[in-house]
Amino acid sequence: MTLAAHTSNDPADLDDELTSERAHLESSRAALRRMRERAEALFSTGDKVAGDSYTAEQLGRHMARRVKELADDPTTPLFFGRLNFGGTDRRNSDDAGPDDEVVGVYHVGRRHVTDELGEPMVIDWRAPVSRSFYRASARDPQGVTVRRRFGFSTGALTSFEDEHLDRGEELGTASRILTAEIERPRVGPMRDIVATIQPEQDELVRADLADSICVQGAPGTGKTAVGLHRAAYLLYLHRERLNRSGVLIVGPNRAFLSYIAAVLPALGEVEVQQSTVEDLVARVPVRAVEDVATATLKHDVRMAEVLRRALEIQIGEPTEPIMVSDGSFRWRIGLEPLHRVLEETRREGLPYGVGRERVRARVVSLLQRQSEARRAESPSDAWLRRMAKSRPVTTFLDTVWPAVTPEGLVHTLLADPAALAAAADGLLTEAEQAQLTWAKPPRTAKATRWTAADAVLIDEAAGLIERPAGFGHVVIDEAQDLSPMQCRAIARRSEHASITLLGDLAQGTAPWAATDWHETLAHLGKPNAVVVPLTVGFRVPAAVVALANRLLPALAVNVPPAESLRRDGGLDVRTVTDLTEATVAEVRAALTHDGSVGVIAADDAVEQLRAALADAGVETATADDVSTAARVTVVPATLVKGLEYDHVVVVEPAAIVAAEPRGLHRLYVVLTRAVSRLAVLHRDPLPAALAG
Numbered sequence: 302m303t304l305a306a307h308t309s310n311d312p313a314d315l316d317d318e319l320t321s322e323r324a325h326l327e328s329s330r331a332a333l334r335r336m337r338e339r340a341e342a343l344f345s346t347g348d349k350v351a352g353d354s355y356t357a358e359q360l361g362r363h364m365a366r367r368v369k370e371l372a373d374d375p376t377t378p379l380f381f382g383r384l385n386f387g388g389t390d391r392r393n394s395d396d397a398g399p400d401d402e403v404v405g406v407y408h409v410g411r412r413h414v415t416d417e418l419g420e421p422m423v424i425d426w427r428a429p430v431s432r433s434f435y436r437a438s439a440r441d442p443q444g445v446t447v448r449r450r451f452g453f454s455t456g457a458l459t460s461f462e463d464e465h466l467d468r469g470e471e472l473g474t475a476s477r478i479l480t481a482e483i484e485r486p487r488v489g490p491m492r493d494i495v496a497t498i499q500p501e502q503d504e505l506v507r508a509d510l511a512d513s514i515c516v517q518g519a520p521g522t523g524k525t526a527v528g529l530h531r532a533a534y535l536l537y538l539h540r541e542r543l544n545r546s547g548v549l550i551v552g553p554n555r556a557f558l559s560y561i562a563a564v565l566p567a568l569g570e571v572e573v574q575q576s577t578v579e580d581l582v583a584r585v586p587v588r589a590v591e592d593v594a595t596a597t598l599k600h601d602v603r604m605a606e607v608l609r610r611a612l613e614i615q616i617g618e619p620t621e622p623i624m625v626s627d628g629s630f631r632w633r634i635g636l637e638p639l640h641r642v643l644e645e646t647r648r649e650g651l652p653y654g655v656g657r658e659r660v661r662a663r664v665v666s667l668l669q670r671q672s673e674a675r676r677a678e679s680p681s682d683a684w685l686r687r688m689a690k691s692r693p694v695t696t697f698l699d700t701v702w703p704a705v706t707p708e709g710l711v712h713t714l715l716a717d718p719a720a721l722a723a724a725a726d727g728l729l730t731e732a733e734q735a736q737l738t739w740a741k742p743p744r745t746a747k748a749t750r751w752t753a754a755d756a757v758l759i760d761e762a763a764g765l766i767e768r769p770a771g772f773g774h775v776v777i778d779e780a781q782d783l784s785p786m787q788c789r790a791i792a793r794r795s796e797h798a799s800i801t802l803l804g805d806l807a808q809g810t811a812p813w814a815a816t817d818w819h820e821t822l823a824h825l826g827k828p829n830a831v832v833v834p835l836t837v838g839f840r841v842p843a844a845v846v847a848l849a850n851r852l853l854p855a856l857a858v859n860v861p862p863a864e865s866l867r868r869d870g871g872l873d874v875r876t877v878t879d880l881t882e883a884t885v886a887e888v889r890a891a892l893t894h895d896g897s898v899g900v901i902a903a904d905d906a907v908e909q910l911r912a913a914l915a916d917a918g919v920e921t922a923t924a925d926d927v928s929t930a931a932r933v934t935v936v937p938a939t940l941v942k943g944l945e946y947d948h949v950v951v952v953e954p955a956a957i958v959a960a961e962p963r964g965l966h967r968l969y970v971v972l973t974r975a976v977s978r979l980a981v982l983h984r985d986p987l988p989a990a991l992a993g
């Protein structure tokens with residue numbers, strides 16, 4: 302039992318306390334059950350009473366969400382902390398405003414739980430009053446006399462730890478409950494950290510919805526955790542608005558997304574969209590790969606201007622008047638008004654597709670005016686529609702403002718050197734233009750086997766033609782790898798929203814990886830966002846951090862180094878004669894400990910290691926299989942970003958470095974995945990930067 306800083310030394314008192322806390326946990330669980338049953342009952346009656354089908358669907362969705370939100374996971378505690386304010390014994394009063402002097406006792410948990418009379422039994426960690434659980438200190442107790450943290454084991458309350466802030470007692474990172482949480486063996490997907498959010502993390506989690514922030518944090522400093530908890534916090538505070546507009550989480554790959562997928566639902570947030578940036582721009586299937594240099598050029602921000610100009614060039618000048626026959630009448634719009642229509646519309650700077658329709662509407666209204674003058678009555682809607690679709694009007698539009706599809710525009714640029722030259726003149730060199738031009742152009746956009754970089758260009762084109770719907774808040778993880786054009790794709794979806802940008806410049810592995818957050822922020826349309834460092838590491842043990850930090854000087858980035866909270870952990874770097882044999886032996890040894898085992902190797906070595914482990918009778922999983930029962934995962938180096946394993950076996954660092962231009966950055970990522978122990982096995986000499 303952890304009882305640091307508790308007032309009483311009498312074990313009987315402590316047992317009584319624990320018994321009473323357990324009773325509160327039991328009654329809170331029962332109360333939550335009642336809340337869920339009530340929601341379920343409403344859900345089924347809602348089905349029958351709702352009026353029209355739209356209302357029924359909305360109500361159904363809302364109720365289904367509510368039922369899901371109220372799910373009780375018996376393996377996670379309903380509350381993890383308790384605050385005593387002002388020394389009175391009113392339990393869990395919820396009626397305190399932010400400026401009122403708070404009194405009473407509050408249990409802090411993952412969601413609100415109220416008793417049958419509506420009195421709170423557990424306060425949501427995101428409620429204003431819970432803030433003090435994370436921020437109060439001996440220097441600034443914020444009215445808190447005692448902060449209590451609970452220790453749990455699979456949902457059962459096992460211990461607690463008190464800090465008498467009113468007496469200047471404060472544990473900070475010496476809390477044994479925090480240490481146990483950080484050092485616990487990892488299995489399965491990522492978990493929430495609500496019980497142990499640290500003050501500097503909490504400041505980011507609770508930043509205003511209006512504030513865009515950028516977090517530069519060394520490996521394992523909790524960036525992902527902060528981003529996810531911020532999403533949950535903002536949803537709590539701005540529920541209606543954000544449910545309407547949506548919250549988006551962008552991550553580096555699907556393995557990562559499945560690793561983090563359970564965190565928000567565990568916090569009761571079930572309606573957040575999670576996507577890779579590739580999936581975000583997937584208007585066309587990606588069926589081809591191209592060389593890095595061409596892809597890098599397509600990700601260059603100059604391509605945005607090339608595309609903008611390519612569209613602008615489509616807009617022509619009228620060369621003849623429009624003549625429309627309408628029964629016994631003939632209407633004529635002369636060149637001068639047509640010029641004016643085009644000029645006015647151009648000046649409005651609308652998306653291209655919207656502009657085309659605006660021109661059509663203006664032409665029709667000129668026709669309408671003529672018709673009204675002659676017939677002395679307003680034409681019908683049917684007449685207006687007929688005019689809008691009439692051949693002369695459509696032909697005019699097709700000449701001066703032709704319909705363009707995003708795929709068509711990109712196809713033309715990459716297939717036709719003259720079209721590219723016209724749009725790229727002065728922006729791209731001739732050599733660059735030649736590099737972009739297809740050697741064997743596909744006949745049509747439809748027949749094209751697009752690359753991932755083409756998809757980004759097509760998304761940019763689409764954004765110029767029609768404005769996409771935006772989200773209310775966007776969290777972008779591992780953001781150091783975003784290209785300028787990918788940033789723009791995200792910016793289009795967060796134009797009126799704030800963003801949380803998370804990353805580590807030292808972990809940039811893409812050819813276009815960021816070297817300065819201000820550039821990334823500018824491409825994202827948030828140049829004024831503040832860049833905040835996180836430097837306390839919760840994952841990687843100090844000895845492993847020290848090894849990985851040897852690489853930092855060679856990575857040419859300016860980032861504050863991490864310091865680890867973890868003094869435990871093991872590091873073993875050794876030369877072996879047979880990598881496969883040594884890996885199998887290392888995995889077998891690792892399996893004698895608790896927790897997950899990650900074998901990380903250069904991508905082309907993975908299959909063979911997997912096979913060798915299978916031959917040795919060791920079941921292995923792939924990185925995206927988070928629900929697996931297998932404790933061992935074999936992961937290619939390029940997929941391991943953002944993931945973590947208790948025991949990591951890194952196989953042949955030199956091969957990982959040699960596999961790609963930013964191989965040293967990749968190795969830095971790979972070496973910082975270990976929670977407890979890291980074994981580095983090598984036959985070739987270690988990369989010079991690591992050998993130290």
Ligand SMILES: Nc1ncnc2c1ncn2[C@@H]1O[C@H](COP(=O)(O)OP(=O)(O)OP(=O)(O)O)[C@@H](O)[C@H]1O
Pocket residue numbers: 482483492493494497498499502518519520521522523524525526527805839840942943944945973
């Ligand atoms: N306040 C905390 N309390 C307990 N555990 C924490 C805390 N903050 C972070 N962690 C744990 O530390 C580990 C690393 O966190 P996270 O993955 O969010 O770090 P990161 O900065 O995103 O890492 P990377 O740079 O490798 O992507 C996770 O297991 C997370 O749960």
